[in-house]
Amino acid sequence: MIRVRRSAVIDAPIERVWAVLRDFNSHSAWHPAVGPSEIENGEPSDQIGCVRNFTLQDGNHIREQLLALSDRDHVSTYCILDATLPMRNYVASLQLKRVTDGDRTFWHWESTFDVPRGREREFDELVGNGVYEAGFAALAAYLRRDGRSVSRVTPVDSQGVVATSFGGPDVLQMRRLDAPAPRNGEVRIRQTAVGVNYIDVYIRKGLYRMIELPAPIGMEAAGVVLESQVAGISPGDRVAYACTPPGAYVTVRTLPANQLVLLPDHVSDEAAAAIMLKGMTAEYLLHRTYRVKPGDTVLVHAAAGGVGLFLCQWASALGARVIGTVSSEAKAELARANGCEHPIVTRSYSFAERTKQLSGGRGADVIYDGLGHDAAQENLAALAMRGHWVSYGHATGALEPLNLGAKSGTLSQPVLFHYTEDSLQQMAGRTFAALRDGILRPDVRHRYLLAAAADAHRDLEARRTSGQIVLLP
């Protein structure tokens, strides 16, 4: 068994070097000894287990398999499966480390393998000099040639769950996609957790026409910045977003940096994916559309739903009396455990009388209504004099014109993205603080691989899930 070790310092930031090296099929683009190369079976070139099949410039033919890949430690490990060279048991590992002094990269490359007796020196030279040292120099030159525009060097493959037509969960299919190089003001991120929301189902069904088919769906995700063309966000930063247009069900995404927030250490990627859209919705509904005060009576419909639970948790922490509507006893229990003092179990949208009773005849100071049409008359009846009716969804159809004058009532029909347009950072900041302080308690009970998004939708629509659903790319 011989061991070959080589190391060098590359005059480029670690993110740039890693963006190239983590792609198991990039070597034909930069290594002078490598000829044509392809990943077998069309697998992504960063998938553990994928096999690269290539010829060397000297005519030799090699198949190598990716064994391990760590974006955190910047390590890639692989082995030779077949080679026309007499090398056996070849396992190689390359690791990058950041040189903070000068923002450079330390690159260590080593391997162990067996060769026929007497040919050790020959192969030490061949691998150590012909492959590793030649590779150091070639990649450094490759990165220099490309100047600052790292993005062109590294065409990044993305995969995503695409709605191929409008319809049931089966229209969702995994497809190869392109994550284009970031332009000015944009970043490219590798996503680590994607949030699933009911709006994704509406979009998949074509009820909300927010995509041109075929296109990936999804509104929110968290991940790590690969490349940035904007000041203040750097490769390696942990970020999250909730935004239009849809397209979050992907492994790599390029999007405008003004949609992103930096994640504090205390917010995990999963928590971020679970909380960006629903948590920021609760934030603006409770603090911006209407400012909930201690002593307010708050009526929350679908109190055990995704946004409903956050509204109950946060409104009760603000000192409000929280009344909620739910469709079953089990959901009433869940709502109660999350700050809803008075869950009302009703399937027929009758709750006005009970709301008045619970509030000493006064009614609700604010109603958070995602129900819409079928509950409209009850909502008007349940509203306190000069109360505020916040209609942020319409599960049973759009509202018709209302006689709000009967209560001197105020109606708002807010949309999250009209608030995030200019207040995203403050909204996310308050949401993360609520998470840190235990006010918001996301409950990620369901995790699916990104490729199994259709299963997640089936379970969501069949009401087999509760709490938040996260897809893992």
Place this chain on the structure above:
Amino acid sequence: MIKVYTSSVIDAPADLVWARVRDFNGLPQWTPFVTESRIEEGWPADRIGCVRNFRLRDGGLIRERLLTLSDFDYECSYSILESPMGVENYVATLKLTPVTDGNRTFAEWWAEFDCAPERESALAEQIGHGVFQAAFDSLKKVLAR
């Protein structure tokens, strides 16, 4: 708990750099900020558990305990017992790795510690830059070929 990480490249072979930095009592010989150092109770400077007691140029006194020392990995770690810096649970590691290209040395130095939240960024800067990087810069001069 915050972590400070500093790394650099020293233009000298790793065994020469290691010979300098493995001496737990040798700070005055290669750092710009330590004036005098002794090992308490007459212990050898490479015995795990020994305590170095040294004085900074600005007069501050620091006591640190050697936790690990590996001549094989070119790596040592130590904790702070007493210092004027206001840090708790401070553990630092210094590690060298040979760079075969140019026969140089990749040097890493990192520390983890607790401190008052409002002092985190100032301490991170002071330790990462004022101590670790300053010591690396001085090491580069001392070992210049």
